[in-house]
Amino acid sequence: MSKIHITTTVNGDPAEFLASPGMTLLDALRDELGLTGAKEGCGSGDCGACSVMLDGRLVCSCLVLAPEVEGCRVETIEGMAQGGQLHPLQQKFLEHAALQCGFCTPGLLVAAKALLDAHPDPTEVEARYWLAGNLCRCTGYDKIIRAVMDAAADLRQERTA
Amino acid sequence: MSETLDKPAAQATLNVVGTRPIRPDGADKVTGRATYGADYNMPGQLVGRILRSPHAHARIVSIDASRARALPGVKAVVTSADFPDLASEMHDGGEAASNLRDLSLNVMARGKVLYDGHAVAAVAAVSAAVAEEALSRIKVIYETLPHVIDVEPAMSPDAPVLHDYMFTEGLETPPTVASNIAKRHKNVRGDVDAAFAAADVIVEDRYTTQAVHQGYIEPQACVAAWAEDGRCEVWSSSQGQFMVRTYCAKILGLEISDIRVTPAEIGGGFGGKTTVYLEPIALALSRASGHPVKMVMTREDVFRATGPTSGAVMHVKLGALSDGTITAATVELKFQAGAFPGSPxxxxxxTALACYDIANFTIVGWDVVTNTPKTAAYRAPGAPIAAFAVESAVDDLARKLGMDPIALREKNAVRDGTKASYGPTFQNIGYVETLAAIRDSDHYKSPLKPNQGRGVAVGFWFNIGGESTAAIHISEDGSAAVVTGNPDIGGSRASMAMMxxxxxxxxxxxxxxxIGDTASIGYSMLTGGSRTTFATGMAVVQAAEKVILDLRQRAAKLWEVSLDHVVWRMGQAECIDPAKPEKKPMTLAALAAQSGRTGGPISAQVTLNAQGAGPGFGVHLCDLEVDPETGHTSIVRYTAAQDVGRAIHPSYVEGQIQGGVAQGVGWALNEAYIFDRDGRMENAGFLDYRMPVASDLPMLDTIMIEVPNPRHPFGAKGVGEVPIVPPLAAVANAMRGAIGVRMSSLPLSPPAVLAALDGKGG
Structure with a gap:
């Protein structure tokens, strides 16, 4: 089976790799590009630990074939902090102790950022349903939801300031 | 050694303990940099894959791997023939002993497969695709055998017997026939028959629970490398690098010191990573191939071949006087152990009656093997299951007596000085304070809406201490490295740094x-039993005290005063020699800067076997709402109170409580292993094994009660396990309140709730 040459943009930088036709985007990120922040918890799109943005859309990278990302923009957890500065969501996750083992955290942060980009002022219920695709077994979600709501408030203030 | 070692530190002047700093491993975990089991790679590594049994019970007639070995890119195939056939030997791993032979047979089946998913062979190949092709080329001929999944059928005299060498332990008359009953546990106090005869009120019921999985999001993963000189390296995600080292050595017949295990970040364990599945196989494949081998489980592998905890059938009978004094209890617990003995x-x-001061009781437990994956520890192993039955019965008793459920529990509560149902006498426990906190909460006084119900339940867990090592190394600038041997699952590095x-x-x-690898720090028992902040924290504090003694000695030398005239206060040495008032205090940084001239590097290590872990009690309050049309249940409000001794980092203590509640709610409402007629697991994935998601839960309120444990320098008690004990019953008791029917079988899934509602109407 010959491999396919893929050219894409990852976190704003050009990236190239060779993909077998059945390779997932998750495997390409982890094994070909060395970006191991996205995690495989299930491989079936049920846990959200592999969440990334694909052309501005939140996806489970385990459900996307690597050859599909030719010419696309991929954003991962590795691109969330900018210039050595944590994103407000990352900072709030730390301040609220919204992580324990941390394995689901990259996916939750990517999904939460997608939420706040699309809906800057979510209700608690909206946040809970938006993040229902991201399993966390450690926290019971309480501190995660608080961190997301707090980050949303800060980001709104930043925008109006 | 300084004299303050065994005394609680002066509590009034705490500056760090009890605050909420950002965790030291936080930045790595929010940026994706933290390296978990599957994130590690070695040059030249192969991919390992496991062939698993499709049968619940079968004899392995033959395994022919010749076509797999012939496939280009396949570098090794191993079966049980590549592992020594171990004799039965118990190994005390800390929380619970394991039989090394069973452990080995669970890692790789020998002669028989005992459950769907049991490993029978493994391959290492240059790619995942080649490895998977190789698995399909291994021909295993099975002779299928009758199987048994549920605990009561497995106890029947005509059940298919898993192990023809197993005879029930713990009976008055040793049996002459092999059976699936590994052991009977029995604990008796007083005269239970007479007490029931004299009781004014009696309740009794039968309760069932299903096997459930720990559900950590990170599947098991490791990389193993065998060198030609027999020295091995293992990188793996587990709850104990020393546990991995010992078990690999035993299973492969190696010297323990020939294996170095480096702990990866662990993506959740909850007890499920207190044993080995992949590491010995990866080592065997590495030995056979001459390459490092990486192995990562799929989620399906995790469900079919690791964990879970037991499904159970229980019977509870309680007798009480009309004033609410519980005078008699019988508890019978039948637990699925999975393929090998050792259910919790x-x-x-x-733990079943540990919250109650009861004069007469009989508790009997049965450990029963079944054709299901060998159970592994799951957060307060066994306690939530027993508490589901006992706390449901206590709730029924309160209704029958017309008593408030908290008042009934207060009346029968264990207190300091009470002899616990399991033997020792309680000291420094905070149980009645925890009950009072829930009784006095706004939540308990708030009104309920239609279709809502409220449930109370309590729970107990021992918590353990045990063997730990900690080292502290002071840098030239006075900063410190604290090294321990315990993987950090939920934030323990933060508490180590704080202490x-x-x-x-x-x-x-x-x-x-x-967290050191097995060659860089002394032995520590695994992270389990809620022991790390207590026991390893004690080692950290003692190591810090050793460093302080060393610093005082160095200051005394520099000042030319006696050691008695140097005190350590607020991070600096102070001279209190009245003859030398001119000596200015020296900070840790100042002393560290001249360590070369005062005796060399400043460093201390402490090893200990911590005793006196304080037991923990939790009281939970759950409000739920049932949709009578669909049977769907929503948790609408939840408050958990717990005696935590002293919260070192309160946010992570709250997090432990909230996480335990969420797991318990999942166990109560949805989670269950489902097997088909052939004994194959039908829901081995997160879509069908339905764990709670964010939209299933409300905010989870916590109340931390601090009754300090005098055996710990800051008063800490274990906190991680207690919070999963009460929720099953708290939910079930709330359901009883909401629908007016006692549901005694978990999970309380929508079809079951609808059936209960239908039964009530009919």
Whole structure:
């Protein structure tokens, strides 16, 4: 089976790799590009630990074939902090102790950022349903939801300031 | 050794303990940099894959791997023939002993497969695709055998017997026939028959629960490398690098010191990573191939071949006087062990009545093997199951007596000085304070809406201490590295750094906590039993005290005063010699800067076997709402109170409580292993094994009660396990309130709730 040459943009930088036709985007990120922040918890799109943005859309990278990302923009957890500065969501996750083992955290942060980009002022219920695709077994979600709501408030203030 | 070692530190002057600093491993975990089991790679590594049994019970007639070996790119195939056939030997791993032969047979089946998913062979190949092709080329001929999944059928005399060498332990008359009953546990106090005869009120019921999985999001993963000189390296995600080292050595017949295990970040364990599945196989494949081998489980593998905890059938009978004094109890617990003995029924027997002061009881537990994956520890192993039955019965008793459920529990509560149902006498427990906190909460006084119900339940867990090592190394600038041997699952590095900073008198940011590999730090029992902050924390504090003694000695030398005239206060040495008032205090940084001239590097290690872990009690309050049309249940409000001794980092203590509640709610409402007629698991994935998601839960309120444990320098008690004990019953008791029917079988899934509602109407 010959491999396919893929050219894409990852976190704003050009990236190239060779993909077998059945390779997932998750495997390409982890094994070909060395970006191991996205995690495989299930491989079936049920846990959200592999969440990334694909052309501005939140996806489970385990459900996307690597050859599909030719010419696309991929954003991962590795691109969330900018210039050595944590994103407000990352900072709030730390301040609220919204992580324990941390394995689901990259996916939750990517999904939460997608939420706040699309809906800057979510209700608690909206946040809970938006993040229902991201399993966390450690926290019971309480501190995660608080961190997301707090980050949303800060980001709104930043925008109006 | 300084004299303050065994005394609680002066509590009034705590500067770090009890605050909420950002965890030291936080930045790595929010940026994707933290390296978990599957994130590690070695040059030249192969991919390992396991062939698993499709049968619940079968004899392995033959395994022919010749076509797999012939496939280009396949570098090794191993079966049980590549592992020594171990004799039965118990190994005490800390929380619970394991039989090394069973452990080995679970890692790789020999002669028989005992459950769907049992490993029978493994391959290492240059790619995952080649490895998977190779698995399909291994021909295994099975002779299928009758199987048994549920615990009561497995106890029947005509059940298919899993192990023809197993005879029930713990009976008055040793049996002459092999059976699936591994052991009977029995604990008796007083005259239970007479007490029931004299009781004014009696309740009894039968309760069932299903096997459930720990559900950590990170599947098991490791990389193993065998060198030609027999020295091995293992990188793996587990709850104990020393556990991995010992088990690999035993299973492969190696010297323990020939294996170095480096702990990866662990993506959740909850007890499920207190044993090995992949590491010995990866080592065997590496030995056979001459390459490092990486192995990562799929989620399906995780469900079919690791964990879970037991499904159970239980019977509880309680007798009480009309004033609410519980005078008699019988508890019978039948637990699925999975393919090998060792369900948590022993701990379930010990915890079942641990919250109650009852004069007469009989507790009997049965450990029963079944054709299901060997059970592994799951957070307070056994206790939530027993508490589901006992707390449901206590709730029924309160209704029958017309008593408030908290008042009934207060009336029968264990207190300091009470002899626990499992033997010792309680001291420094905070149970009645925890009950009072829920009784006095706004939540308990708030009104309910239609279709809502409220449930109370309590729970107990021992918590353990045990063997730990900690080392503290002071840098030339006075910053400190704290090294321990315990993987950090839920934030323990934060508490280690805080306890070291508090003792040394430096800001927590100046302390960097790390977890050493098995060659870099002394032995520590695995992270389990809620022991790390208690036992390893004690070692950290003692190491810090050793460092302080060393610093005082160095200051005394520099000042030319006696040691008695140097005190350590707020991170600096102070001279209190009245003859030398001119000596200015010296900070840790100042002393560290001249360590070369005062005796060399400043460093201390402490090893200990911590005793006196304080037991923990939790009281939970759950409000739920049932949709009578669909049977769907929503948790609308939840408050959990717990005696935590002293919260070192309160946010992570709250997090432990909230996480335990969420797991318990999942166990109560949805989670269950479902097997088909052939004994194959039908829901081996997160879509069908339905764990709670964010939209299933409300905010989870916590109340931390601090009744300090005098055996710990800051009063800490274990906190991680207690919070999963009460929720099953708290939910079930709330359901009883909401629908007016006692549901005694978990999970309380929508079809079951609808059936209960239908039964009530009919």
């Amino acid at each position: 029924v022993g701990a379930a027997c010990m 070291a900073a508090e003792t040394l008198g430096v800001p927590v940011e100046r302390v960097r906590p790390m």
